[in-house]
Amino acid sequence: MFVSKMKKNKRKGFTLIEMLIVIALIGILAGVVISVINIPKTQARSRDSKRVGDIKRIQTALELYFADNRKYPVSTSWKNVQNISELLPSYIDRMPVDTGESISNSSQRCYGFTTREYKYGTNYSGGGYVLMATMELTESASPSKCSSIPNCKSSGFPCSGGASTQDYCYCAQNPM
Numbered sequence: 001m002f003v004s005k006m007k008k009n010k011r012k013g014f015t016l017i018e019m020l021i022v023i024a025l026i027g028i029l030a031g032v033v034i035s036v037i038n039i040p041k042t043q044a045r046s047r048d049s050k051r052v053g054d055i056k057r058i059q060t061a062l063e064l065y066f067a068d069n070r071k072y073p074v075s076t077s078w079k080n081v082q083n084i085s086e087l088l089p090s091y092i093d094r095m096p097v098d099t100g101e102s103i104s105n106s107s108q109r110c111y112g113f114t115t116r117e118y119k120y121g122t123n124y125s126g127g128g129y130v131l132m133a134t135m136e137l138t139e140s141a142s143p144s145k146c147s148s149i150p151n152c153k154s155s156g157f158p159c160s161g162g163a164s165t166q167d168y169c170y171c172a173q174n175p176m
Contacts, residue, residue, distance in 0.1 A: 041137070051135060055118065058095070061087045065091050076121065076156070078132070079119065079120050080120075084120055095118075103134060110134045116133075118131065118132070121159065135169075146166075151171075159171070
């Protein structure tokens with residue numbers, strides 16, 4: 001009878017040691033997952049994707065403007081896209097804005113610009129354009145590096161003559 005009472009009093013549950021081991025294992029797994037995910041790089045990739053999308057929105061507005069006017073708004077030097085007033089509000093409701101953050105590392109600058117802003121330039125006649133954004137990751141810019149864009153190699157465009165070979169420069173141009 002005494003033995004059966006002892007068995008009934010045993011509590012079911014985890015001991016303190018078992019709980020500490022489980023918490024330690026969860027902490028180790030969380031650390032491994034966080035190091036694999038690389039949160040800052042994922043955030044930079046997200047901001048670069050937004051830049052590409054913004055450039056495409058601006059391109060769409062420029063093509064709508066071209067369809068009505070048979071030329072693009074003329075700017076023979078680099079111009080912040082915020083200053084392309086011809087597109088507002090008929091062709092785009094508001095211009096996309098990049099972060100505007102300073103670029104402290106000079107090797108990450110495009111054409112010497114020290115802040116992240118969308119830039120725009122055309123040839124003298126307004127028959128073609130170049131849009132430029134400075135990316136945070138080189139792989140984001142690689143498919144459309146400014147140095148590989150034909151308009152950047154043509155005379156009359158703001159990027160010709162000193163074409164940037166930097167890996168962070170993303171450019172788009174008018175359809176040819």
